[in-house]
Amino acid sequence: MLPPKCQRETVVNKSGYNQGSALEPLLHKLSYWRKFDEADRRAILNLPHVVKSLEHNHYIVREFDRAESACVLLSGFAIRHKIVASGHRQIVAIHMKGEFVDLQNSMLGFADHSVQMLTPGKVAMIPRQEIERIAFELPQVGRAMWTDSLVDGSIFREWVANIGRRDARTRIAHLLCEFSLRLKVAGLGEHSNYEMPLTQEQLADATGLTSVHVNRTLKQLQRDGVIDRSSPRSIVIGDWKKLADTGDFNSAYLHLHDEDPALAD
Amino acid sequence: MLPPKCQRETVVNKSGYNQGSALEPLLHKLSYWRKFDEADRRAILNLPHVVKSLEHNHYIVREFDRAESACVLLSGFAIRHKIVASGHRQIVAIHMKGEFVDLQNSMLGFADHSVQMLTPGKVAMIPRQEIERIAFELPQVGRAMWTDSLVDGSIFREWVANIGRRDARTRIAHLLCEFSLRLKVAGLGEHSNYEMPLTQEQLADATGLTSVHVNRTLKQLQRDGVIDRSSPRSIVIGDWKKLADTGDFNSAYLHLHDEDPALAD
């Protein structure tokens, strides 16, 4: 159930130049929150870091690990989860390219949950002092990182409401909407058509349901024409408004800019 | 259901001195996260602010409000909640003395949920530019505020797991534990004996249950000797370990210092 925390260190990047930095996805993500000048951009791309290639299912961070560095996802998908006493797992967040998967560890000192790769991918480990340093030396970068933490929090709150007060059908439709927009913004797909990176069991762990019920609910959404699925993992959204209505979805909590595809279509 | 957002502005404090500042509770809370020097302390206490007295149930912030200021709770209790399409409410956070109830608004620009007083109390409104200014001029203050945001996020994650993967009995016991510790740290009570500030209906909205089921579960916890209740709202914890075990509670996610009462007893 818990594969070893095996990782291969591949690249150490300390080049004095921006071009070709492995941290490009991080810059892209942070640029989304604040307008940077050349110094900001260069400082981000030149952050000292270690790139690791991780295989499917391998752990980036384990609960109670002491945190010496913050971790940015460069490619692939990762999840953050907690295990409760009954042995059940709750996925608390899903991360994609360019996102910090454990920025909080830089400030809080230890991990209060685990982070695991969902697919093969690469991550960059940045020493925690460097994160703090850049945040306070370059206020725009600091603001962007703080904003990122706060949007993270906003998503958690929506998940609390989603899991606490919506039924299975609404809950899953809501998650499908969130994914659609986040993948679009991350440049990983069209919002009307994407490949779900989670298995149905993982979807269940993310929504507080069981895989059996997730399966039934997806089938039902398909029967009702809310989504279409050419294969088990593919999600085709014929009518965005119908899905958004079904999922009681309002994108405000993602704090996206206004090219919000929820409004187009 | 939604009482008017009526508020009485009571005090405008811009005194040049620390002593007697209404922001003492904020300083106390932020001091918990970082060591401040005299300049830090003075800057916090001298933040320009407006104090408002709010009555029971009145709103501090409504969803979609534009945020011009951040709001610190000076006394009383407040909740943050979201309403879903079915009309049901989910409480996503409960706040006590000294806590920012909407720090995220300072950075994100608008409120993605509502904040409501649970009891009568006072809040201080601090202009958002002042928050940003102090955060970057005084890095220790900035670190403390960032840490505060991140601990907020950590609590949300635990709530996701609590609501998503624990049964009613465990879920409620967990919340009772969280309260016990947070009230203690805020200096608002003994961890073995406190007055629950939520009604059973509000407890239900916080745990994703119904008030009827909360009532039954509390009764059951009492019958089993996990808690004692001299009145409906009073919580008496005879055996902390028993309650913590019942609630699958590990205080790590609160990121408290080590005088953690969970370890005593």
Place this chain on the structure above:
DNA sequence: CGGGAGGTTGACAATCGTCAATCAGAGTGG
């Protein structure tokens, strides 16, 4: 071709929700 992970389905069980009635306590006005 065998094995394994993930998806699908049905039968049945149970936790939790709904509805509705009653009760207890606090505050109010006569």
Place this chain on the structure above:
DNA sequence: CCACTCTGATTGACGATTGTCAACCTCCCG
């Protein structure tokens, strides 16, 4: 001091969404 009222707590009967168990299927890969 006592009806009156309102909010919140309590309890029972019943219903339903969701979980559990278990089988089988499908696809991918070595």
